[in-house]
Amino acid sequence: MKLFNRMPAEVRTAVAPTDRVLTYAGGPDGYVIATDRALYLGGTRLPWFQVERGVWDEQGLTVVTTAGESHRALLPEPGRIPEAVRERVTASILVNQYAPLDARGGVRLVARKADDDRVIWEFVFDAGLDPADPGLRALAEQALEEIRRSFGV
Structure with missing residues (x-):
């Protein structure tokens, strides 16, 4: 429960009540949040089954959906977000x-x-x-x- 207690209020309020936060990282455009059910990028909730892939570079994350849409988040310090994206997309x-x-x-x-x-x-x-x-x-x-x-x- 330590993660929840230290979690910023913005992270707690950004996710759906049914989603459990796995990890999060802050960037200049806000938080990127990986939950058990979805990835939250810039206020957009992307269920894992709609995420085709995540592509990383030195500045951040680009997510491509199964519909071909692209979402970008600047994350100079991604923390555990890359592992969470890989694991959750694969699991879906x-x-x-x-x-x-x-x-x-x-x-x-x-x-x-x-x-x-x-x-x-x-x-x-x-x-x-x-x-x-x-x-x-x-x-x-x-x-x-x-x-x-x-x-x-």
Whole structure:
């Protein structure tokens, strides 16, 4: 309970009541807070299942979401935030499987566990493939069904 007692009030009030703070770090734009359910960046709550990846450099963190949005936080002293981001994003992924579709390429099928225990599937098509192509989409859906049966998800 020491973390909670020493935690700044701004951190405590920034997180949802259902979220448990794992670690936090302050920067010039405010706090970056990693909880068991989400990452808080500049007032934005990003549930872990929506975080594709975190990229670090000497000045801070850039987070890319599964929707392709990018969020940046300056963190000259990140503390344990990098480890928390890596661990929580990895923990949200249930399945990450590549499936070839045709001679042009394939699709990566990723299942992520949402906050409410739903499983959310994501299709990541190879570069140059049109995700809106009905034929490719049908092949991807077929591959998804096979993977779901195989993994029981």
